[in-house]
Amino acid sequence: MTDLFTSAGLDQSAPRPLADRLRPKTLDEVVGQPHLIGADGTLSRMLRSGRIGSLIFWGPPGTGKTTVARLLAGATDLHFEQISAIFSGVADLKKVFEAARGRRSTGRGTLLFVDEIHRFNRAQQDAFLPVMEDGTITLVGATTENPSFELNAALLSRAQVLTFRSLDSEAVEGLLRAAEGAEGRDLPLDEDARASLVRMADGDGRAALSLAEEVWRSVGDGERLTAEALQSVLQRRAPIYDKSRDGHYNLISALHKSVRGSDPDAALYYLCRMLDAGEDPLFLGRRLVRMAVEDIGLADPQALGVANAAKDAYDFLGSPEGELALAQATVYLAAAPKSNAVYKAYKAATKAAKEGGSLLPPKHILNAPTGLMKTEGYGGGYQYDHDAPDAFSGQDYFPEALGRQSFYRPTGYGAEAGIGERLAHLDRLRARRNTGDAE
Template sequence: MADLFASPEPEKQDAQPLRPLADRLRPDTLADVVGQQHLTGEEGALTRMIEAGSLGNIILWGPPGTGKTTIARLLAGATGLHFEQISAIFSGVADLKKVFDAARLRLGNGVQTLLFVDEIHRFNRAQQDSFLPVVEDGTIVLVGATTENPSFELNAALLSRTRVLTLKRLDEEGLGSLLSRAETLMGGSLPVTPEARHTMLAMADGDGRAVLTLAEEVYRATKPDETLDEAGLRAILQRRAPIYDKSQDGHYNLISALHKSVRGSDPDAALYYLCRMFDAGEDPLYLGRRLVRMASEDIGLADPQALSIALAAKDAYDYLGSPEGELALAQACIYLASAPKSNAAYTAFKAAMRAARNNGSLLPPKHILNAPTKLMSSEGYGDGYRYDHDEPDAFSGQDYFPSEMGRQSYYDPVERGFERELRKRLDYWAALRRERQG
């Protein structure tokens, strides 16, 4: 994959530029942003907009360091719009009003404004609504940037007036290309071993700006004729953690991937995502709780031991702490992914819960109610109840649902794992019930 930035001219060794390396490597044209070919290539969505001479309101959704701000600036330049940038972190309604008023004055002079709103998801509902009139009447062309899922973070009214374009995180090849461009600009190779270089790419976690920042730190910190190995690199950089916000999309994406990998019986993928979350600083006890949930939801009675193992792993981590306790959670993760799967108990629970809500006022049949008083006995409480342990096969075959409901069926075990045995038992009891009820 080609790199994100345009090819720079080498700088002199004694140059002392004030701008960060990532800023000096920003591309000059949209065509240079080749890390997002699906948007900026010859057939890309943004290329088509520019060629058509009509730039719509868009939301750029993607991980940090994938070029959202750069693309917005280049769109303004390519369409002749005035570029205005604000950040939702530092702006309020009063700031927006000033920006909108200035945009109206420009429009009166024949110049339209491209308003780039960084972190647009941080605006509240009222602030997001304030964009609607100026977007509708063409006062501004809105380009919003967000790292969070717009479906959850942006108002439906604003989403309906914009087009969401997704940017991709940079892969290892793309990040490596950025390092090569940085070396060209700096006039010298990064003073790191091949292993340390690979570690830098892993630390950047798909963020182009991050990998250039790491490179700049290495250039600043190394002595003449010094080459850093992996340990030396980590010591200098103080181990930059992968990009991961435990309260935002990164958290939910990885826990979803872990859960689906366990459900899909792929222990290798499940272990990978578990370790990704460990490495990113996720609370291991949170992961332990999620594993317990997976044991109930996706394995259930196909392997009744799964829940015990998940609980034991959570308790083991609670007892041992980190990092020793993480192995117990990894062991449980592998076991759950390898276990036979059934959501029959989960499905039965949801169905029974719906029935309980819809029929919550119905009384159980009188024959299974105790009669602690003479009045209750005279009313028929307990009449006809048959004690199952006194019956052949310890099974009376009586009905226990409220009489208004009749018999219901919620639990339908699968033909996998231990539930195969439960299926045999239920079929056996169903046959006995039919026989004894005549």
Template sequence: MTDLFQAAKLEEDAPRPLADRLRPTRLDEIAGQDHLLGADGALTRLIRAGALGSLVFWGPPGTGKTTVARLLAHETNLVFVQISAIFSGVADLKKVFEAARARRAAGQGTLLFVDEIHRFNRAQQDSFLPVMEDGTVTLIGATTENPSFELNAALLSRARVMTFKALDEAALEKLLARAEQAEGRPLPLDADARAALIAMSDGDGRAALTLAEEIWRAAKPGETFDRAGLVEVTQRRAPIYDKAQEGHYNLISALHKSVRGSDPDAALYYLARMLVAGEDPLFLARRIVRMAVEDIGLADPQALVVANAAKDAYDFLGSPEGELALAQALIYVATAPKSNAAYVAFQRARRLAVDKGSLMPPKIILNAPTKMMREEGYGEGYEYDHDAPEAFSGQNYWPDSLKAQKLYRPVERGFEREIAKRLDYWERLRKERRDS
């Protein structure tokens, strides 16, 4: 049936959304990803070298991940196959792999694009490894989630992560200009409403084109919408900016830095600005949680509890009552003692993990559930800390080939002052027991 429709060219005459009609046909038409597709972009270099390899595209919706994958297949003469992890299971993957093997036997490669790849479970992700290793497929997985947390280490070790950025104002303006050229008419918006539409899109090119299409459909001949008219047509609240047209990211940056700088009044001002502008309160709640872990940390462990409680309170109460819970949490984090020691320690740990690779932990702290493992010395000599004086054995927990590192360095503020005392005490005990 599909072939009959295609033969009759009925599909070409079917109505298509503006975003689909404006889908780029060349890589140089992709907006907002110059760090990947510019003259010296990461993907441009791979294409130039003729060695694409498997990739993971990480970025927010509407930034061109699917389109870039499709165009890369064309650039590298690979057959493009697209599946979604939401709708595919193991049986579907087997069929895709078998078809790719058949193509390979005939001398044709396959670029397999997997949308929402993070939705696959560990076993499903592992099924990609053999076909990636033997070259049956060149895998491109797309995800809006952090690959470090959502994808298997084995899969990540075989693929390079490419980060797609939310489209900035210039990139969205470029998209709207292309839409106007394709439609042969300007958007019926005044300058203020046009800026508001770009802000509403929140870095999502598909959303910008969808909004533009709504506006063209709603406009009467000769009609031009102002900001209020835009809001009425799209049924979305337009962010309220002053004449400098600061964007969403400028305001959230100002909010975060006001908290980091312990200025609760400025923080409340920016919170109110964003709420009045129609910002999603749960987006702000998530940012307050981030402030609690990134800028306060263990200087006041209660900050995270308060921030999460505010998020839950908003979920329970909704607007406008729940917004007071966010304001209360914001005042708490702005006036809390500050420390980024935990954040810095985690970054050091990540760098160390990348630099040193997959080092084996010392056998002394590994479990030995089988006879063979016990014979290999797993768990031999382990000291149960609760049985040691001060409930502290002082034994080594680092890989044998990596000396103990100092990653976490608490500051002399808030509760971390007490943590520092505790760590110093344990270090003295460790030295005493090592020397005895």
């Protein structure tokens, strides 16, 4: 419904942000998403077929999700209706659905765009299912969060997920050129400052245009900013990073896998990304400890001590000096030899313990504090290893019903290579002593 303000054309003369003025009028004008709207893009193929189904747009802010949804409605002659899950409830949804049913009775379909759709709870998400199934609405939901975690399986089964990518530097630069054309003047930036502005946008087209507006507002006639001066004027936009959401899990995964993959440079980069974004340094310290036991283990027994010391050093020093301890541990762990042999052994032993039940250990390694227990054979025949040749008796310590098991298989890397050689030597001794062969 058009209001009087819009009908009179006053909305066109009112002050409008640059991002709104430069909003694409056709899908061809959308930048940064060629995999969706290029010649062979997913949406392009859908439009060539003459119809679209319900969709979930997943991607970071400022990548064109709302704009593309609006343009899709125009390209398919559907009425465009937009709501936000932040401000809408069940009563609002009922009104939207009733209006869509009314339009459908006159032969007009409705494209319902739901911004931040992940903000709806499970029951609210279920409300969309009947109107999606009977064709009352074509749903286009937008989310910055992973749909696999935030949306109902039933809803996801009825919609195709399309991923919007952060804008690359070329796409952001294209927006800046369009902004200069709209303003009729160049940005007062030297080459390095312009490149810095592109990086500050962090792949967000709306942010790039907002930053450009801020530059024009802040710089006097004839002034030209360097990269350093630009950072001072804009106070640098914070990186996109939500410590409880995808950004957190994506970067900690990248840090962990870089350490596991023995790449100190990449590991240090992701550590600094997270610290720069405001991650709790003690969380990172705890994660480094986990890496030491999970991915390095006995290949470098000092790794756990280094990681623990770094965590404690940050706790003791605080910021900013404490971050250097975390950086040191990150580089050490990434450069260390790797082994997950203990990790795998622990999982295998846990499985055997759960499946075996309450098996009694062999009686020769049980204590016999009472006479009755001695009579029952507790402790009988136990050989004290320190008195045996090589300080090794070779006795069996597994429950008889279980039999001897092999959980820990050392790798040939780092200190674990020596451990493997010693255990192989002890296995040979055990075999000889248990068969009575002469040594």
